[in-house]
Amino acid sequence: MKLSAPVFQLKRRAKLLVRKNNVPLHEALDQIAREEGFARWSLLSSRITADTLSNTMLSRLNDGDLLLVAGRPGQGKTTMGLQLLLDAARDNRMAVFFTLESTEEQARKHIGSLDESHHLTSSLEIVTSNEISADYIIRHLSGAGRGTVAVIDYLQILDQERSKPALSDQILALNDFARESGVILAFISQIDRSFDPAIRPLPDMRDIRLPNLVDLRLFNKACFLHNGEAQLRDIN
Incomplete structure (x- = not known):
């Protein structure tokens, strides 16, 4: 969705509303976002952030x-992951979205909102099986070409069922598979509630929520998002 003006001008309009209507800044920003077709400002800013960073991420x-794509709820991490898949498809790569969180209909709708040309949406494969795990992903991507991009939604839910291996074992297996096959694996990840943006503007590896032990050194890149800002970092 194309904005009516650059983001800095939209922020300026919000500040004018603050002075004119004596409302908090966050309410003014949300009002501007609704005028631009977004439910709230965080969705507008996360969409713009995803579009901007995705131009260089792939x-x-x-x-x-x-890769870890990490942020608090509503900060655009799923949008970022789906945009990465669209960019991969645009580059004629195989692109697969494994999700334990969304239905295929929900995922297609989200992807469609990002694909303004509607030419790439159908080329993305969406897998919603409850059996998604490291073994399942490895079997599904067996034979995929180097440079294939897969996004897993999301890291912390992979071992939610007791029948599945421990999360640490799954990430180790996926790390070995990625290294051998050349497939790029991106994991959408939650951030711990203890993250305080008043101390640091963006979360980092210390803030990854880990209900179960995982060696985060297995990840070599991470993208952290918060409040419309994003940064892609090399971890190792």
Whole structure:
């Protein structure tokens, strides 16, 4: 969705509303966002952030990378992951979305909102099986070409069922698979509630929520998002 004006001008309009109507800034920003077709400002800013960073993210990923896309709810991490898949499809790569969180209909709708041309949406594969785990992903991507991009939604839910291996074992297996196959695996990840943006504007590896032990050194890149800002970092 194209904005009526650059983001800095929209923020200026919000500040004018604050002075004119004597309302808090967050309410003014949400009002501007609704005028632009978004439910709230965080959705507008996360969409713009995803569009901006995605232009460079794919080019900065190497075959076999393990990437974390992490942020608090509503900060655009799923949008970022789906945009990465669209960019991969645009580059004629195989692109797969494994989700334990969304239905296929929900995922298609989200992807469609990002694909303004509607030419790439159908080329993305969406997998919603309850059996999604490291073994399932490895079997599904067996034979995929180097540079294939897969997004897993999301890290912390992979071992929610007791029948599945421990999360640490699954990430280790996926790391080995990525290195051998050249498939790029991106994991959408939650951030711990203890993250305080008043102390640091963006979360980092210390803030990844880990209900179960995982060696985060297996990931070599991470993208952190908060309040319309995003940064892609090399971890190792």
